[in-house]
Amino acid sequence: MDNPGVGKTELFRHNTVIRAEYSFVKELNSHACQTAVERTLRAINRFYDNCKKSPRAERTPLIKGGRGDGYPRFKHNTRSVEYKVSGWKLSKNKKYITFTDQKHIGTLKLIGSRDINYYQPEQIKRVRIVKRADGYYVQFSIKLDPRDTVKPLKPSQKAIGIDVGLKEFYVDSCGGILSNPKFYRQAEKQLNRANRQKSVKFKGGQKPSRNYLKAKARYALKHLKVSRQREEFVKRVALRLIQSNDLIVCEDLNVKGLVKNRRLAKSISDAAWSKFRQWLEYFGDKYGKIVIAVPPHYTTQICSNCGNKVKKSLSTRTHICNCGYVADRDENAAINILQLGLSRVGRTLTNAWGDLSSSLIDENLSGYDGSLNQESPCL
Numbered sequence: 001m002d003n004p005g006v007g008k009t010e011l012f013r014h015n016t017v018i019r020a021e022y023s024f025v026k027e028l029n030s031h032a033c034q035t036a037v038e039r040t041l042r043a044i045n046r047f048y049d050n051c052k053k054s055p056r057a058e059r060t061p062l063i064k065g066g067r068g069d070g071y072p073r074f075k076h077n078t079r080s081v082e083y084k085v086s087g088w089k090l091s092k093n094k095k096y097i098t099f100t101d102q103k104h105i106g107t108l109k110l111i112g113s114r115d116i117n118y119y120q121p122e123q124i125k126r127v128r129i130v131k132r133a134d135g136y137y138v139q140f141s142i143k144l145d146p147r148d149t150v151k152p153l154k155p156s157q158k159a160i161g162i163d164v165g166l167k168e169f170y171v172d173s174c175g176g177i178l179s180n181p182k183f184y185r186q187a188e189k190q191l192n193r194a195n196r197q198k199s200v201k202f203k204g205g206q207k208p209s210r211n212y213l214k215a216k217a218r219y220a221l222k223h224l225k226v227s228r229q230r231e232e233f234v235k236r237v238a239l240r241l242i243q244s245n246d247l248i249v250c251e252d253l254n255v256k257g258l259v260k261n262r263r264l265a266k267s268i269s270d271a272a273w274s275k276f277r278q279w280l281e282y283f284g285d286k287y288g289k290i291v292i293a294v295p296p297h298y299t300t301q302i303c304s305n306c307g308n309k310v311k312k313s314l315s316t317r318t319h320i321c322n323c324g325y326v327a328d329r330d331e332n333a334a335i336n337i338l339q340l341g342l343s344r345v346g347r348t349l350t351n352a353w354g355d356l357s358s359s360l361i362d363e364n365l366s367g368y369d370g371s372l373n374q375e376s377p378c379l
């Protein structure tokens with residue numbers, strides 16, 4: 001904030017300086033410091049990218065504890081440590097991992113369903129220890145050639161447009177509806193209770209009491225459960241859509257902007273649209289399907305049958321057009337979204353054709369008498 005234009009070199013230099021100041025850092029593996037710098041650098045670069053994308057006035061100012069897309073936020077509590085290829089060692093049967101830095105973590109037994117036996121030790125490029133509310137996790141970043149692992153899916157010969165919403169999770173262009181499971185709303189009572197108990201146990205003072213810490217852990221655990229339910233749900237839905245369609249068009253929603261609406265913030269976060277799109281794009285990339293996001297403007301108003309604008313308020317659930325077309329509001333929107341997406345793909349294709357045809361014409365012209373080719377710069 002004080003020194004704009006700080007880059008990689010300066011950050012690494014600064015890291016060396018503060019490393020000497022804090023004793024706990026000395027005990028860490030040197031790669032852990034490096035990855036911390038890399039992480040900071042990513043945040044700074046993202047900030048500069050945002051600056052380029054939108055002028056200052058459009059960005060939200062940095063509020064204490066606020067989210068805005070202003071300056072990168074400072075981390076008070078880092079819950080993870082990242083190692084590269086040193087500082088850890090897997091046992092022969094890959095059931096145990098030993099951390100060899102000065103932190104005395106020692107040997108840990110790996111439990112869980114993912115089998116890392118399948119991979120060669122050289123393929124593991126990074127190892128991360130992450131603290132979650134229910135324990136410690138070890139994440140392995142593995143370098144893979146995607147062609148080795150994924151079988152391409154059979155083309156389904158289908159394209160679909162989806163309109164996400166609060167009541168229904170989505171309505172698709174074929175009229176299919178998937179209702180919203182609302183995990184947060186379901187758990188809200190329990191969450192609030194846990195939160196109240198946490199406050200009751202809070203006595204102030206220097207050291208938090210054991211009971212407060214216990215209540216805090218219980219509260220965190222409940223939140224973790226909700227976020228996992230959400231993630232599993234959107235992941236499953238995204239995979240199913242990718243498996244049964246070749247082209248999926250969704251809206252390019254400004255979720256950050258929408259969440260600012262206080263009345264809807266919880267419900268919107270609960271719907272987890274951003275996560276959903278991330279998974280769609282991930283699976284699309286993995287299985288070779290096309291995922292397109294289109295701007296959502298007017299998709300609810302325009303008649304998907306004739307293209308006329310039919311104004312309607314939020315409460316109007318049915319689209320009724322003068323042309324005689326009647327449909328569910330969201331279904332009509334989903335069809336518009338699909339059409340928008342298709343026209344985008346179509347446009348890139350026509351551009352390709354445009355280039356091709358003009359070059360063909362040039363070819364043909366050059367075969368003619370030069371007088372026809374007056375515009376050609378070489379003449």
Ligand SMILES: [Zn+2]
Nearest residue numbers: 303306321323
């Ligand atoms: Zn119409």
